[in-house]
Amino acid sequence: MIQELLFFCGLLGLGAGSTKDPTAAPPFQTVDIVLDCSYVGEDPRGLQGAFGDLFSKDPATLVLRDISVRDDGSLGEVTDYKVLQENADSSPRIVFEASAPLVSIPHAESLLHADCNREEVNCEISPYDFQQHGKGPCPASWFMGTLRLSSGISIALVLRGPHCSSGPEDKPDAILHPKLRIPVSKKGTVLTTVEFLSSSRSTSLRTHLGGLVTLDCHFALVPSSLLSSLEWRRQHRGSGRRLFRYQAGSTGPTVEPKVRVDLPQLLGNGDASLNLQGVSVADEGTYICLVSTPQHQIQHIIQLQVAEPPKVRVIPAQVSFERDVTTTLTCDIAxxxxLDVSVSWTQKTAEDEAEITLSSTRFSSHRQSQDGTYSITSYLSISSAAVQAPATYSCHVSHVALEEPISVSAYLKAPEKTGSEGLVGGFIATVIFVVVLFIVLRRKRTVKPKSEQLLRASE
Known part of the structure; x- marks a missing residue:
């Protein structure tokens, strides 16, 4: 199977160099999408355990036949899937061939290119009947296929298998599958058709407070089937609550505040998405989209997480160096x-090549506000005996709502001139003054004798 997938990816790459009009809409092409799956069924031994029936898990393959996908030029010459003969030593693989002539398979491009894009696909197939499949020699030939991509896409398919026979006298030439005990094709595959499907773009969402979030849920039915009901539920910490319910034939849907489902879109194209306005902490939880027909039911589970980033400030933003004084910096994270938040302090002086992490910090207890958000305060004490100014002290905060940590800094200014430096300056000024005074007095002494000699000569 792995070699087939690599060969298939190679075929996709061969067609990538074809030239096409970039403005034209990509044409459609029908392809077979092949997925490795597991078939999960009841243990044929019928053993009862402490927690109910035991289940067996067998290797399986799901082949979605003739699925229409957009061809962006990378499909190339894709051939139809052919059922391979199993090795005698390998476990028998159950091959399900599923056609979808009356419904469109959602996210077909993602399924087709999953292996080439190194995206993991989890596929499980199990027997299914909304009305409890029958026991005995003729089990119900309905199956549920569940597909989950690592990107978050989930797809659920209700597959209608061949009509089982109640005894060999009904179809004496029918070949029954050794495990499923239902008729198989001449190639030994189980032929099914997609009767009902539902999908969601994401199984997990993260949103900010006060915003609008859309929980994606779509479905499709064959024309012979009708929508019976749509229900959205929310579960959190052991409690559940119904947010929206539409019942076919009712006067109108039952809706909780803050939620909205576009009813025309629901009935027109199967868009059952839930819009949640003004998201609060109380809206966090598990949301269930439950779509029902008179015969079947499919649900999708979406985890909604609220993640609000912190606001960070450091007080004071600037502080002067003072000897014999301990200064406390406060980092307020609100x-x-x-709840989980990580806070650290660093120091960097002119002599440091890199920031130095500090450990002498203190923290307040967590505080919770009315809107459910949290706050905490971190303190850093700076002793003049152990620091060298100028220096920069930074508070670093990491949180799940941040793509990268927030860093806010405080600046420690260099010390002001001290009193000893003033005395030195005063002493120098005094010396200059004395020298100048000495020069002036000396000049006066030189001028006075000359004036006395002139006075005596005149006499």
């Missing part, structure tokens, strides 16, 4: 959710 308005974040969820």
């Amino acid at each position: 308005g974040y959710y969820p």
Whole structure:
């Protein structure tokens, strides 16, 4: 199977160099999408355990036949999938061939290119009947296929298998699958059709407070089937609550505040998405989209997480160096959710090549505000005996709502001139004054004798 996928990816690469009009819409092409799966069914031994029936898990393959996908020029010459003969030593693989002539498979491009894009696909197939499949020699030939991509896309398919026979006299030439005990094709595959499907773009969402978030849920039915009901539920910490319910034939949907489902879109194209306005911490939880027909039911589970980034400030932003004084810097981290937050302090002086992490910090207890967000304060004490100014002290905060940590700094200014430096300056000024005074007095003494000699000569 791995070699087939690598060969298939190579085929996709061969067609990538074709030249096409970049403005034209990509044409559609029908392809077979092949997925490695597991078939999960009841243990044929019928053993009862402490927690109910035991289940067996067998290797399986799901082949979605003739699925229409957009061809952006990378498909190339893709051939149809052919069922391979199993090795005698390998476990028998159950091959399900599923056609979808009346419904469109969502996210077909993502499924087709998953292996080439190194995206993991989890596929499980299990027996299914909304009305409890029958026991005995003729089990119900309905199956549920669940596809989950590592990107978050989830798809659920209700597959209608061949009609089982109640005894060999009904179809004496029918070949029954050794495990499923239902008719198989001449190639030994189980032929099915997609009767009902539902999908979601993401199984997990993260949003900020006060915003608008859309929980994606779509479905498609064959024309012979009708929507019976749509229900959205929320579960959190052991409690559940219904947010929206539409029942076919009712006067109108039952809706909780803050939520909205576009009813025309629901009935027109199967868009069952839930819009949640003004998100709060209380809206966090597990959301279930439950779509039902008179015969079947599919649900999608979406985890909604609230993540609000913190606001950070350092007080004071600038401080002067003073001898024999201990200064405390305060880092205030407020308005974040969820609770987990990481805070650290660093120091950097002119002599440091890199920031130095400090450990002598203190923290307040967590505080929770009315909107559910948290706050905490971190303190850093700076002793003049152990620091060298100028220096920069930074508070670093990491949180799940931040793509990268927030850093806010305080600046420690160099010390002012001390009293000893003033005395030196005063002494120099005094010396200059004395020298100048000495020169002036000396000149006066030189001028006075000359004036006395002139006075005597005149006499």
